[in-house]
Amino acid sequence: MQPTILSHIMVYPVKSLTGIRVQQWPVTANGLLYDRRWMLVDTQQQFLSQRRLPRMTLIGTALTETHLILSALGMDDLYLGLEEQSGEILDVQIWHDQCQANVVSAEVDRWLSQFLKTDCRLVFQPKTGIRQVDLKYANAGDQTSFSDGFPFLIISENSLSALNTLLPFPIEMLRFRPNLVIANCQSYAEDTWREISINGIHFRLPKPCSRCPVPTIDLKTAEYGKEPLRTLSRIRKWENKVYFGQNAIHDSLGTLHCQAEVTIIQTGPNQPPL
16 A cells, blocks of 8 residues: 655745645745745735635746746736835735735736736735734644635645546646645545644644635636535535635644655544534
8 A cells, every 4th residue: 555645735925826836845934935925915905815806816926046936928027036025014914814014016016906907015924924823723823824824735636536526527736725735545534634744744634624716716717617616515515614625734844845755643533524
């Protein structure tokens, strides 16, 4: 029997923009290095995501040792220094959390506003910015960046394979925006995991991930569809929400690399209890 392994690592530098697949990556206090370190906000300093602006899925991201690069059809590539900021500080809102963030630059705001056809600004989480994970599911000191609420999202390859057998057409894992994809385990095995270890980094899996309409957005056209939420509503619905994948919190720092073995330390009843 093949060992359970980490097959993919995905970093999403800007919340709700395209992610980057990497072979190995450092884990910091907030999660994967630079993951959701940037975020778009509207004129009221409320966070923006594909839920409201599906065109965000058409903006590509890339990381070099010194720059974040944004790209989109019909636009010149935009190069941003990894620590670049204008000096202006905003109080921004992400779900129920209010955080201080640094404005990046007027140039990038114009670029994004032009492509997305709405006034918006790009903000950056400073190193001094601490965002506590919800204490209902976390320990004091657990941090995340501008993710929806947790530093990691974990999904197994076979969970998607099982779902795809029920869909009218197969969909890509990227629709679900996981950070860590796991291979060589049973479909939905992650529903039972409570603690795992990868490359010596310990993870707690305290809460299943309830899904919004974002996975129904076509990654090439930015248009909403009905799947996979229609099928998930039939097979993965609990208390009026549908679930796919598990949120996770890390207890240590280090470096993750693909093909590393995943050690299942503790299991429990299915979450959600399907």
